[in-house]
Amino acid sequence: MVCTIWNTRAQVFPFHIYDHYIGIIILETAMLSFELIDWFVLEKITIALRLWFKKDRILIEQENKEKTEFIKTLVEGKYNDWKKIEKQVNRFNIDKSVKYFCIVGFAEMEDCEQKYSSFESQISKIAFDCARSLRIEMISTFQSGYLSIFLNSAVSLYNEFIDVFEEKLAIYCLPYFSWGISERLTDVYAFPHNYKDAKIALEIGRRQKGPGTRNTSSDTSIFRLLSHLSENKLADDLVRQTIEPLITYNRERGLDLFRTLSYYINYQGNISQTARALALQRQSLLYRLQKIESLTGKSLSEPDDRFLLQLCQKLWTISGVQ
Numbered sequence: 001m002v003c004t005i006w007n008t009r010a011q012v013f014p015f016h017i018y019d020h021y022i023g024i025i026i027l028e029t030a031m032l033s034f035e036l037i038d039w040f041v042l043e044k045i046t047i048a049l050r051l052w053f054k055k056d057r058i059l060i061e062q063e064n065k066e067k068t069e070f071i072k073t074l075v076e077g078k079y080n081d082w083k084k085i086e087k088q089v090n091r092f093n094i095d096k097s098v099k100y101f102c103i104v105g106f107a108e109m110e111d112c113e114q115k116y117s118s119f120e121s122q123i124s125k126i127a128f129d130c131a132r133s134l135r136i137e138m139i140s141t142f143q144s145g146y147l148s149i150f151l152n153s154a155v156s157l158y159n160e161f162i163d164v165f166e167e168k169l170a171i172y173c174l175p176y177f178s179w180g181i182s183e184r185l186t187d188v189y190a191f192p193h194n195y196k197d198a199k200i201a202l203e204i205g206r207r208q209k210g211p212g213t214r215n216t217s218s219d220t221s222i223f224r225l226l227s228h229l230s231e232n233k234l235a236d237d238l239v240r241q242t243i244e245p246l247i248t249y250n251r252e253r254g255l256d257l258f259r260t261l262s263y264y265i266n267y268q269g270n271i272s273q274t275a276r277a278l279a280l281q282r283q284s285l286l287y288r289l290q291k292i293e294s295l296t297g298k299s300l301s302e303p304d305d306r307f308l309l310q311l312c313q314k315l316w317t318i319s320g321v322q
Helices: 039-076 082-091 112-133 155-171 188-209 221-229 233-253 257-266 271-278 282-296 303-321
Strands: 009-016 022-029 100-107 137-143 146-152 177-186 214-216
Touching: 009 039, 022 039, 039 137, 039 188, 100 155, 100 188, 112 137, 112 146, 112 155, 146 155, 146 188, 155 177, 177 188, 188 214, 188 221, 188 303, 221 303, 233 257, 233 282, 233 303, 257 271, 257 282, 257 303, 271 282
Parallel strands: 177 214
Antiparallel strands: 009 022, 100 146, 100 177, 137 146
16 A cells, blocks of 8 residues: 555555556545555456456557568558558558658568568567657568568658667667668659668668668669660660679689679779789789680770670679679
């Protein structure tokens, strides 16, 4: 029994609702003296309360599960019944007038997809808590091992959100993430485009800068442009004809000529810088470049051929991302 600040008396009885949550029954009276209710009577009351909370929790979890599946459908763009989509949007109280930008994260750990199931809910809760602390509206889902977060706020806040999120991950000893950010503000119906832009930024950034980095769609705008070109059959045939001999040679001889070509292009044909970056002697690099020319039938000294090789190299990279 306790005395309240209102000069009343209250009997306080804490009890467990779930494994990690505690409820409290408070019985208050203005009487100066009263007999405490026996604990076993209150325990009977808590049984009914637990059943009520359990039922409520099951309904909430079911609704959250259905909402998550619906968000996945939106992100994948696999829908053709607009009336059904409209009903689902209204059912889950998703504001169609709100604009979102997209962040896609990838957890840097081995067998990521297999292990995601063990901490998906924890990571989702951390992301939600971070958004709430920054007073940002958020929609999120896991998509084939990728964490997709749609934020309704100024795009400039993405660094602040990720900073807070990663601090929380470190506290709970969870894996760090690589990030891709689509800076376009769009409504829920454009989620597939936002997701694709952010994912391309993520994958290209990981390939160019390594894991644990943040990359925006503007950083990889040339790759997004090329992603549309990669869907052209003529372009696809040209890329395969040019690049596949290098990949086959690597598979058969263990000499990564595609990587050599990528470095040579990135260093704008500078032999010394390319050799240093690849940790090769000059003669070894020149041998590799000659082998690239013979396998592709293109000359690295010819501007048009060099441009074609650069284009095919980027398109091959894009095909790997997609």
